[in-house]
Amino acid sequence: MNGIAATLNLAGRTALVVGNGDDARRYAEWLDDHGAGVSLVAPAVRASLAAAAARRRWTLHTRELRDADFDGCHLAVAASDSRDFNQTVIDAADRRGVLVHALGCTEHSTVTLPLRTERVPEGLHRTVGSGRVYLVGAGPGDPGLLTLRAREVLARADAVLYDRLVAPALLEWVPPAAQRIYVGKAASRHALPQARINALLVDFARQGQRVVRLKGGDPFVFGRGGEEIDTLKAAGVAFEVVPGITAALGCSAYTGIPLTHRDYAHACTLVTGHLKDGTLDLPWDALVQPEHTVVVYMGLGGLALLCDELIARGLPASHPAAVIQRGTLDDQRVVTGALQTLPTLAEQAGVRPPTLAIIGEVVRLRERLDWFGSLAECTGETLAAV
Ligand SMILES: C[S@@+](CC[C@H](N)C(=O)[O-])C[C@H]1O[C@@H](n2cnc3c(N)ncnc32)[C@H](O)[C@@H]1O
Known part of the structure; x- marks a missing residue:
């Protein structure tokens, strides 16, 4: 496949997910975690999916897919168990000019999302895959105050979740294909709630990714680094802490x-x-x-x-x-x-x-x-x- 690496900014945009099972749920959660409004369509949905939709306030249509479902959408994900059906979603999305990722049809999809769907049984406590989370201190502001270890880790990152006080120049060390996710934090106004940040870290690591959690100053000084590590430990995710110069x-x-x-x-x-x-x-x-x-x-x-x-x-x-x-x-x-x-x-x-x-x-x-x-x-x- 001839493709280019790009970063989708879905914040405030609508993503359509078609499918009724765990794959659809995982994609919907993941898109939601990245700021998208999720619209979900399936003729019948599993209880876990319906519960997630209610909890996360997704728009849920329990019926067949219609062409009009693509109106106002920026991205569609076909996550049904049927490859043939997923192909029909690609065709419909193409007619409407909407970017689409379809399970099992990567070669015909216009977008390939990095989320893989292998499942980790609930409650399994072990080190999962080769993914690892690096909790990295970005220093107080001057980009020159980043440590060499932090620069090394950033340069090999698959995904970076960064805070408001992180110097934008530091993201230049990150490979172009890596995902950059702004998770905010101005006093108590978080772009993403802490629980969602923790879930994202675990999710990425379970996909085998090298995830950098880039935090202002030092992660262990008024930085909630300890809380994030608690979650990683409980989920069996490997982690490393790279100190930063605190404010x-x-x-x-x-x-x-x-x-x-x-x-x-x-x-x-x-x-x-x-x-x-x-x-x-x-x-x-x-x-x-x-x-x-x-x-x-x-x-x-x-x-x-x-x-x-x-x-x-x-x-x-x-x-x-x-x-x-x-x-x-x-x-x-x-x-x-x-x-x-x-x-x-x-x-x-x-x-x-x-x-x-x-x-x-x-x-x-x-x-x-x-x-x-x-x-x-x-x-x-x-x-x-x-
Ligand atoms: C949530 S705390 C995070 C502290 C961070 N973990 C550290 O080690 O510096 C954010 C606070 O750090 C302080 N801070 C961070 N960067 C600063 C800077 N460049 N100048 C002054 N204060 C700063 C401010 O008091 C700010 O409200």
Whole structure:
């Protein structure tokens, strides 16, 4: 067959699946997982398929296929047990100019989908096929901060599932034929729910694919890497973890604010400043220790609350603090101030996520150690004036 490798973007588009059994269900689930709206047609459907259709809100037509079923569809999949019938679906799709993949008829299909349909018995716990999932840290933003191991793994990937904060340039390492799937994640607004991401990872690996789960920063620092591995382990899928430079380290280096320093801080704590029900649940006593740096991920929304609470718990209002927006990237912005002034300064500067806050005496070192920020800086206030 003479073909070209391409990537289908089905998000928000309709895919028609024709068939009544497990193959149809698996294709429908897979298309759904990739963002397509699924329309399913079969004269009679198995209970498992009907249940999946109801659960996933697919449009289900329990009747013979009609030409009009192709209207508004971008892709059709013929997944019946009959090769002859699948061929008639190809003919009908061709008449309507709709791309089609038909089981058992690859040579006449206009599209060959990578999903294979061999079944893994439910509940089987073993390492399946030669597929493997690589949980890879993409670093904080600057594409040059990717590790060599991560680059190696990306270059051999069959599929890559990537997050919102991953630098687009990193996808250039991925082979052109590999699937690239955006799985989003802006605070709690996920393009794909975590359960669906986990299911996709397992699904791809079971097809024998090398799957890269590319995550911002490091997978094990506020990255849900542990949860994803739990799912892989339970499904018997082999995996490897490739660490990445976490935002705290990237922002520290690119702002000239060391997280520890013999004269200023002997310890450092990373916390999430994500608000739960409008409050912050943090180990406050640990955070207000002397000679201690606190790094706050996801903390812009709760910054004022955080600073107020740290003052209330004993830190001086003049305690140095900084907010870094899009650290390590060319448009990195840094606002420095003190606990009392930082929330207002950040607001006045129009700071937007993703941001990291660094709180501690080490912030004073920025004036001496900065090498990057002088390119394009937004400094709210010099510490000398605090
Ligand atoms: C869900 S956490 C993921 C952290 C990631 N696993 C890591 O190790 O950096 C996302 C948060 O990381 C922080 N972050 C990630 N990249 C950043 C950057 N380039 N500049 C500032 N903060 C960043 C922000 O606080 C953002 O809300």
